[in-house]
Amino acid sequence: MTGKTGGRTPRDQARRTLSQNFLVDTAVVDAMLAVAEPTGFVLEPGAGEGVLTRALAGQGTQVTAYEIDPLLAARLTARTHADHRIRVIRGDFTKATAPRTPFAVVGNIPYSATAAIVDWCLTAPALTSATLLTQREYARKRTGDYGRWSLRTATTWPWFTWELRGSVPRTSFRPIPSVDSAILHIARRPKPLVPHHDSYVDLVRTAFSGIGGTVRASLHTRYQGVDRALTATGIADDTIVAHVHPDQWVTLHALLTH
Known part of the structure; x- marks a missing residue:
C-alpha cells in the first residue's frame, strides 16, 4: 500500500x-x-x-x-x-x-x-x-x-x-x-595559537553568553581591563559577539588572561 x-x-x-x-x-x-x-x-x-x-x-x-x-x-x-x-x-x-x-x-x-x-x-x-x-x-x-x-x-x-x-x-x-x-x-594547526584550552574557551563562551548584548558588556561580567583590551584589539565598544574575528579572540585571551 x-x-x-x-x-x-x-x-x-x-x-x-x-x-x-x-x-x-x-x-x-x-x-x-x-x-x-x-x-x-x-x-x-x-x-x-x-x-x-x-x-x-x-x-x-x-x-x-x-x-x-x-x-x-x-x-x-x-x-x-x-x-x-x-x-x-x-x-x-x-x-x-x-x-x-x-x-x-x-x-x-x-x-x-x-x-x-x-x-x-x-x-x-x-x-x-x-x-x-x-x-x-x-x-x-x-x-x-x-x-x-x-x-x-x-x-x-x-x-x-x-x-x-x-x-x-x-x-x-x-x-x-x-x-x-x-x-x-x-x-x-601544527601548533596551537593559545597555550591554555580551558581559559580560552571560557572567555569565548562568556562573551557569547549574550549578557548586555555586546562583547564589552559580556566580558565585563568576569574580566578586568576589558576596555583597554578591546581598544588594543580594534574592537568597538558596541560590537556584537558574532562580528569578532576568531583571531581577535586569541588576542583578547592573551590580554585578559595572564
Whole structure:
C-alpha cells in the first residue's frame, strides 16, 4: 500500500530518513581530492555507493568507509572486497572509536548528521583534517563567509582552521537536494595559537553568553581591563559577539588572561 507513504518505496523512505544524496559529479570528486590531498589513513563517513571511496583508494590511501544503510554497505562491500585498500564498515560513523595514529576524514556526509560528524572530528586527538561536503549554508556560517562567526568556530580556532573551499551545485547529486552544498575543510594547526584550552574557551563562551548584548558588556561580567583590551584589539565598544574575528579572540585571551 502507498497511502501512508505518498507512493514512496522503502528505499525512498530510507533515503529521506538517512539524508541520502549520492554524489554523481566526477568534477566534484576531483575537487574534493584536491582539497583533501589524502595520504595514509582516511575515514569516510556516509560512503553510500562508493564513488568517493574508490577515488580515495585510487590516491593510494587506506580507506575505512562507514555506511549506516545495510543495503548500501553490503553492495559496497561486494564491489570492493578484492581491493585491499578499502575496508567497509556497516555502522554509524559517529559511534566509531577514533584511531590513535594520524588520519584524515573525507566524505559526502548526510546533511542531518553534519553537526554530529563535525563534533566527532574536532574531538578526535589524532585527526589531521576533515574535508566534508556539507550544506552550503552550514559551511558559510562556520567559515565567516557572512561576516559573522559561530561559537563553534570561535572556540576551536586556536587548534583548527576552517575554510570554505568551493560551492557545489545541487545538480551534482542524485536525488537532487533542495539546497546547494560546499566543500568545508577543517585542518588541525601544527601548533596551537593559545597555550591554555580551558581559559580560552571560557572567555569565548562568556562573551557569547549574550549578557548586555555586546562583547564589552559580556566580558565585563568576569574580566578586568576589558576596555583597554578591546581598544588594543580594534574592537568597538558596541560590537556584537558574532562580528569578532576568531583571531581577535586569541588576542583578547592573551590580554585578559595572564
